[in-house]
Amino acid sequence: MPGIDECLLEAMRLPGARGAALVDWTSGLALGTVGEAPGGDHETTAAEAAELARMAAEHGTFAARGDAPAPVEDVIISNGDSYHLLRFVDTSFDSSVFLHLWLGREEGNLALARIRLGEMAARLVLG
Amino acid sequence: MSAVRTPPPALPVRDKRAVRALSPMLTRLAEERATGVLVREHGVLHLAEGRVVHAESPLAPGLDVLLTAHGTLAGAAWQRAAARTPSPLHAAELLLSSGVLPTGALELCHLDALYDAGYFALAPSSTPGRFRYDHTPRLGPLPSVPVVALEHETLRRRLLLHRLWPDPAADSAPLIRAAPAGRTPAAPVTPRQRAVLDRVDGLRTAADIARNLGRQAFHTLVDVRRLTAAGQIAPAPAAPAAPPPTPLHQVTTDPDIALLKRLRDALEAL
Structure with missing residues (x-):
């Protein structure tokens, strides 16, 4: 069963992966980081990504209808040279965490990364 | 007053x-x-x-x-x-x-x-x-x-x-519901805030609510400060200060002036 570090290292094996982190979106704390951070600072990256994740998680506009296990699955940002993929981790205990994967646009495959990151998020907390 | x-x-x-x-x-x-x-x-x-x-x-x-x-x-x-x-x-x-x-x-x-x-x-x-x-x-x-x-x-x-709300009073006091009257329409309460709000009963503190929810206390404080800033909750006013306790043995209204004077003289003589 993977721990936090193994999960992040696995995310880094995805094609084009530049950096990955497990972040708490209430506090903005990075509970684990690997690889690069945009701007070179994992702490700032975590705080800014947490703000984005919190908006997505808290605003009813983005929530699934009905009895979905979590209101939001992921948030995707694309820019000229990279993708940012934020995947919410659905835990059985009370928490507010997501996986953040930073992916180079040339080598990265967004669809594949989205599927894999979802699987990793599930394995992290379900074993 | x-x-x-x-x-x-x-x-x-x-x-x-x-x-x-x-x-x-x-x-x-x-x-x-x-x-x-x-x-x-x-x-x-x-x-x-x-x-x-x-x-x-x-x-x-x-x-x-x-x-x-x-x-x-x-x-x-x-x-x-x-x-x-x-x-x-x-x-x-x-x-x-x-x-x-x-x-x-x-x-x-x-x-x-x-x-x-x-x-x-x-x-x-x-x-x-x-x-x-x-x-x-x-x-x-x-x-x-x-x-x-x-x-x-x-x-x-x-x-x-x-930054959310500069007054820490709500962090430790029992919390009460407050009517956000007279303010601009309150921001919608998020599901996680709703869980906190539903447990505000005039007795529980943020720490009690965190334990009741099985949620991190800091996470609870974040929502408590946000709800306080939105005027939804407030720290319960402190109980009025108890009147000074009346002494069990009523002090005599007629102190022995002579004794006090002798005591003073003795102290001065030291």
Whole structure:
């Protein structure tokens, strides 16, 4: 069963992966980081990504209808040279965490990364 | 005279020290890579080789509460592990090695609980901390945190709360519902805030609500400050100061002046 570090290292094996982190979106704390951070600072990256994740998680506009296990699955940002993929981790205990994967646009495959990151998020907390 | 008045925001405490380090003693202990237990007014930090391996605070729900509140772990399973081990950290390690819980879930919950209790353990205190050198804490299979990282995060969390609503009165007082009347339409209450709001009953404090929800106390404080800023809740006004107790034995209204004078003279003569 993977721990936090193994999960992040696995995310880094995805094609084009530049950096990955497990972040708490209430506090903005990075509970684990690997690889690069945009701007070179994992702490700032975590705080800014947490703000984005919190908006997505808290605003009813983005929530699934009905009895979905979590209101939001992921948030995707694309820019000229990279993708940012934020995947919410659905835990059985009370928490507010997501996986953040930073992916180079040339080598990265967004669809594949989205599927894999979802699987990793599930394995992290379900074993 | 109106009975309820909003107290002015509390003055910052130990602000000068906070800029440098939260606890100079802790900094020194980290430098000497000390192993032992630091007991402070609002919580306890367990250090192994200068790293924080475990934290506890009466103001933050422990790992056991976080894990059992929503059925992640059966209460009986925690009890069994706790009965066989000397401390909650060892109980968590036993759960890890026995494979009862997924590694990632346990690591995540452990770190959540550590930063949460650490935040309160490092809160400004009125009494000095005490450190006991002790070989029990050790670097185990669960993640540990450098002292500097915990201090840094604690300062960041203080700033975060301050920015949401600068008055800390609601952090520790029993909370009451308040009507956000006279304000612009309140921001919608999020589902997580709703859970907090539903437990505000005039008696529970933020720490009580956190324990009731099986949620990190700091996470609860974030929503408490947001709800306070939105005018949805308020700290319960302090009970009116009790009148000075009437002495059981009524002091005589006619003190013995002569005796007092003799006493004064005797003291002056010393």
